[in-house]
Each structure stands twice: as structure tokens, then as C-alpha cells.
Amino acid sequence: MTAQNDIYALEIVRLNKSFVGLPVTQDVSMTVRPGERRLLLGPNGAGKTTLFNQITGEILPNSGQIKLFGQDVTKLKPHQRAHLGLSRTYQIITLFQNDTLQHNVAFGLLGLMPARWNFFRPMSQHILVEARRVLGLVGLEHLADRPISEIAYGEKRRVEIAMALAQKPKVLLLDEPLAGLSSAERNTIKKLIADIPRETSLVMIEHDMDTALDLAETITLLHYGKVIIDGMRDAVIADERAREVYLGH
Amino acid sequence: MNKIWFWVPIVAGFFALLPFVAGDFYVNLGSQMMIAAIFALSLNLLVGYGGLTSLGHAAFLGVAAYLSAWFTTRAGFGHGTAALLSIIGTTMCAALFGLIALRASGLGFLMITLALSQVLWGLAYRWVSVTNGDNGMAGLTRPMPFGISIESAASFYWFALIVTVAAFVLITVFVSSAFGVSLKGTRDQSRRMAALGFNVWMIRWITFIYAGFWGGIAGLIYVYYNKYIHPTSLSITSSAEGLLGVIAGGSGTLVGPIVGSVLVTFLKNYASSYIDRWNMLLGFVFMFIVIVMPDGIVPGIRRLAGRLKEPRK
Ligand SMILES: Nc1ncnc2c1ncn2[C@@H]1O[C@H](COP(=O)(O)OP(=O)(O)OP(=O)(O)O)[C@@H](O)[C@H]1O
Ligand SMILES: [Mg+2]
Numbered sequence A: 001m002t003a004q005n006d007i008y009a010l011e012i013v014r015l016n017k018s019f020v021g022l023p024v025t026q027d028v029s030m031t032v033r034p035g036e037r038r039l040l041l042g043p044n045g046a047g048k049t050t051l052f053n054q055i056t057g058e059i060l061p062n063s064g065q066i067k068l069f070g071q072d073v074t075k076l077k078p079h080q081r082a083h084l085g086l087s088r089t090y091q092i093i094t095l096f097q098n099d100t101l102q103h104n105v106a107f108g109l110l111g112l113m114p115a116r117w118n119f120f121r122p123m124s125q126h127i128l129v130e131a132r133r134v135l136g137l138v139g140l141e142h143l144a145d146r147p148i149s150e151i152a153y154g155e156k157r158r159v160e161i162a163m164a165l166a167q168k169p170k171v172l173l174l175d176e177p178l179a180g181l182s183s184a185e186r187n188t189i190k191k192l193i194a195d196i197p198r199e200t201s202l203v204m205i206e207h208d209m210d211t212a213l214d215l216a217e218t219i220t221l222l223h224y225g226k227v228i229i230d231g232m233r234d235a236v237i238a239d240e241r242a243r244e245v246y247l248g249h
Numbered sequence B: 001m002n003k004i005w006f007w008v009p010i011v012a013g014f015f016a017l018l019p020f021v022a023g024d025f026y027v028n029l030g031s032q033m034m035i036a037a038i039f040a041l042s043l044n045l046l047v048g049y050g051g052l053t054s055l056g057h058a059a060f061l062g063v064a065a066y067l068s069a070w071f072t073t074r075a076g077f078g079h080g081t082a083a084l085l086s087i088i089g090t091t092m093c094a095a096l097f098g099l100i101a102l103r104a105s106g107l108g109f110l111m112i113t114l115a116l117s118q119v120l121w122g123l124a125y126r127w128v129s130v131t132n133g134d135n136g137m138a139g140l141t142r143p144m145p146f147g148i149s150i151e152s153a154a155s156f157y158w159f160a161l162i163v164t165v166a167a168f169v170l171i172t173v174f175v176s177s178a179f180g181v182s183l184k185g186t187r188d189q190s191r192r193m194a195a196l197g198f199n200v201w202m203i204r205w206i207t208f209i210y211a212g213f214w215g216g217i218a219g220l221i222y223v224y225y226n227k228y229i230h231p232t233s234l235s236i237t238s239s240a241e242g243l244l245g246v247i248a249g250g251s252g253t254l255v256g257p258i259v260g261s262v263l264v265t266f267l268k269n270y271a272s273s274y275i276d277r278w279n280m281l282l283g284f285v286f287m288f289i290v291i292v293m294p295d296g297i298v299p300g301i302r303r304l305a306g307r308l309k310e311p312r313k
Helices: A048-056 A078-083 A101-110 A125-137 A153-165 A183-194 A209-215 A233-238 A240-247 B002-016 B024-049 B058-073 B079-101 B106-126 B153-176 B178-188 B190-195 B200-226 B236-249 B256-269 B278-292 B297-309
Strands: A010-019 A022-032 A037-041 A063-068 A086-088 A171-175 A201-205 A218-223 A226-232
Touching: A010 A048, A022 A048, A022 A226, A037 A048, A037 A209, A048 A078, A048 A086, A048 A171, A048 A201, A078 A086, A078 B190, A101 A125, A101 A153, A101 B178, A125 A153, A153 A171, A153 A183, A183 A209, A201 A209, A218 A233, A218 A240, A226 A233, A226 A240, A233 A240, B002 B153, B024 B153, B024 B178, B024 B200, B024 B236, B024 B256, B058 B079, B058 B106, B058 B200, B058 B236, B079 B106, B079 B200, B106 B236, B153 B178, B153 B200, B178 B190, B178 B200, B190 B200, B236 B256, B236 B278, B236 B297, B256 B278, B256 B297, B278 B297
Parallel strands: A037 A201, A037 A218, A086 A171, A171 A201
Antiparallel strands: A010 A022, A010 A063, A218 A226
């Protein structure tokens, strides 16, 4: 291995976070290699979303370190981390309700472009065309001009992903992308996630085991804010403790 | 967008006819409406497009007016230099206030903007050696832009109309730009905007400064019109009237603040000469608007028009 390969896409070192006395992240360490597909498992309230929020900078940890491609980003603001190649989706849909699908995805593009500081000209046609293309990737091009408020829940889930994909992220955090979907819809999204290029490292929170395990190479299991077990997929599935906490239902 | 650029010269041309058909009382009323409209347009940048409700916007109107009065009477500058310095000073004041107020959003933002404007209001009353306190600063003059006198009611009205059109055009360009789109994004989903790479704080600060700049322009026209400035111009009432215009007309719409300001100024000046308690009347009208058209007159009318065009199926 060359030195280059030793740099993790994402590295979390001994992270701690408490909400008014309630510890939700306890000494969490985790690494993600470039291109890796990692599944983040854990029962409800284990602190998975809170960990994502700390990785993106929406919540600051009490102690510990977060690195993107070797760079310490622990103190950086969310928008600065986005510019280093970090994107996420939300467990609770967080879209621009009154704007069209195309406009929503365009936000994802504009956020990383210098054009967002243009005070004189509207968003360029080029951005809108690209937004449409990305909507095509998630099969929603035909709804591009409809406002979010008029589309179905499953379609909103796909817009969540399209917004992140538009950014061509180096590290993508997916927070329960399949939550609340029918099995047909789950398969659509599963395929979508499987098709994400290897330039993007993935960390995915997901409860739906059938789907999630197929996509995962490595698994981190969180329980009460602690990493219970971390390793290759098959080793984790076979692990006694994993069964106890999570898989053994 | 293009539809707007088509209508601007037509509507402006129409308004320009007022002095030919109405007496000085109405022409002066028209000038006051223009001043209120510029003020409301600038406030709408924060309230309507930024989702930041300020109750202290009169600070910028007042600072520009006082600076202009001070520079022309005490420092002996000409109107051109005084206007430039006043606007620069007001914009810098907005930059400073923005730094303080944008530590919060929502109710906190409202309270801080209110507090900051109240500080200036108190200063205007107490710092008598500079502001002449409760007596206000009188004996001011109007400038002669490009050597043209704006002393008559009609010429001042046209002057105010030109500035209003400029304000409308430049504010419309601002909110329609890529930056303006980002601004609306921070209003609707600030958290997601940050995660997408937008510097939410910076977007809001720049908007605050730009709004302060136009608030200052409104203040200049205001002091030229009245040839007098008093601390009440900085008061919460002054800020609230602007806010009322924005909300009544339709916050976050391009022409709503103009419609709202015209209404508020009309009620305040015209109705007050017939009805003692114009404030009460204003209250009733405002309540009526809020109940019948909760998002303001312009969106309300637009919805009505849509319903008429497309009868129920
Ligand atoms: N802002 C907050 N303030 C206080 N407590 C919080 C906050 N956010 C989360 N918590 C608490 O922290 C714990 C972990 O929450 P988190 O949302 O990270 O869990 P999760 O693993 O994502 O669960 P789920 O599978 O239900 O989404 C929960 O007990 C939650 O109530
Ligand atoms: Mg969660």
C-alpha cells in the first residue's frame, strides 16, 4: 500500500457528545476508506443521526476529532465541509416545499458553485439543465416542474438523494433512505444506491436489513452511543453481540 | 421576470402623470407614498426574502436623514458630498448592526433589531449638541440634482418617483439573481442550505447591508421632503409602519410592499384628516386584510384572479 491509500475518506476519532447529561455519542471512532460502503446500524435512539449531524457540522461534538481526507474539519462550519466533498440526506425529509423538483436539485448544484454569489444574474440555464439530468438519474425527470408539495412521499425520498448526487460528493451520508417506503419503492432506491459511482464513499444508516446488508461492505453497530462492534459485513453478521443487540429479532 | 420589465415603464409613466391631474396635496401625498415604498421595499428584503423580521429598520432611515442634516448644516458640505457620506455611513451602520442582530434569527433577531434602533432613538433625543434633541433639526434644504430644482411639489414627486423606480429595479434584480435564490433558500430551509455549501450567515449579512443601504436612500428622500428631522423618525412606530406596509401588501412579493405602503400612507394622511383615530382605522384595515388575505393584498388578489380565470370544476 502506498501512503496515498492510507488516507481515509472519513475518519472519526474518539468522538463524544452529550445532550444535557444524556450521552449520545460515547468515544466513537470510525473510519471509511475511499469508495467504501459502510452501514451504520443501531436500535432507535442509538445516536446514529446525531453522529451524522456531527460529521456534517450541524452539531458540534464535546470532544474528539473528525477528518475528511486527512484534514481536520472538527471546527469547520457545515458549508465549509460541503465544499470539501461531504453531502448528506435527511431521515426527516428536508426539501424546499414550494419550489419545483428541478429547483430543489439546482440548490445542490448552486451550493458548490461560485455563481451563488452572483448578485446580478439569475441562476444559469446550465444549472437547470444539469438539475434535470440528475432528476433523470433517479427517474423523476417527468416531474421536474412540479413543486415538492405535489409529489408522493416515495418521490420525495428520491429527490433527497438526487440533491446529494447532484453534488458529486466524495463522502455521502444517507440517513435511512428507505424509511417509510413500499417494497417496490425500496428496490428502486436500492438500485439507485448500488449505482452510485465508487468515487463516492458511502455511509448509510438503515433499518431494513434485507436491503441494507446487500449494499454494505463494512458495518458499524452503535448501541447507546457506543460502538459495539465494527468490521467486515459477514464477520459482524456472525458476531454474537450483534445478534443480541440488533439482528437477533 | 420579463413581464415585469415590460410593465415597469408603463406603470411608472402612468404614475408620472399624477401632477397633471391632481393638486399639490395629492402630489405631496404621492411623494410620501414613494418614500414609504422605498423603505418597505428595502425592509421586504429581510422580512419577505430572508425570513428575518426586523422591527428596527427605521434606524437606517433615521441615520441617513440625520447624517445628511448634520453634514449639510453643521459640517457645511454640499448636498452631493453629504448624500454620499450619509449613505456610506448608513451602510456601515447596517454592517455593524447586522453583525450583532444576526447572532440570532426569529424572535431574537426581531428583539435585537428593535433594541438597536431604540438605542439610536434615545441617542437622537439625548445627544442634543449634535441632533438638537427633541427640537429636531430644521432649516434644511433640498439638493438640486443635475442643477434641477426639486422645490415644487410636482418636481419633487418626479424626483421621488425616479428613485423609487431605481430602487424597485435594483431590488428586483437582487432577489431574482442567483444570490437572491440562495437567500430564499436560507429562508425556507436554512439548515439544508448550510449542508449544501451555502454560507447562510454571510448571505444574511450581505442582505442586511443591502437592505440598510436602501433604507438609507429612503431616509435621504425623506429628509429632503420634510426639510426637517426629528427623533420620532427613528421610533418603533416608524419601523412598524414599514413592516405594516410589507405585510399588508404581501411580504416576499416584488410589488406587495409598494401596494402596502401606498395604503398605509393613504390611511395615515388622508383618512386622518377626517377621522381622529387614524391609528384605530389602520388597525381595523390591517385586521381585515389579515383575515381576508392572510399573505397580503398582492398574493390575495393573485389568488382571486386565478380563481376567476379557472372556475370551479
Ligand atoms: N437536539 C437534541 N437535543 C436533545 N436530545 C437529542 C437531540 N437530538 C437527539 N437527541 C436524543 O439523542 C438520542 C439519539 O438520537 P438520534 O436521533 O441520533 O438516534 P438515531 O440512532 O438516529 O435513532 P433513529 O433510529 O430513531 O433515527 C435520542 O435519545 C434522542 O432523543
Ligand atoms: Mg436517526
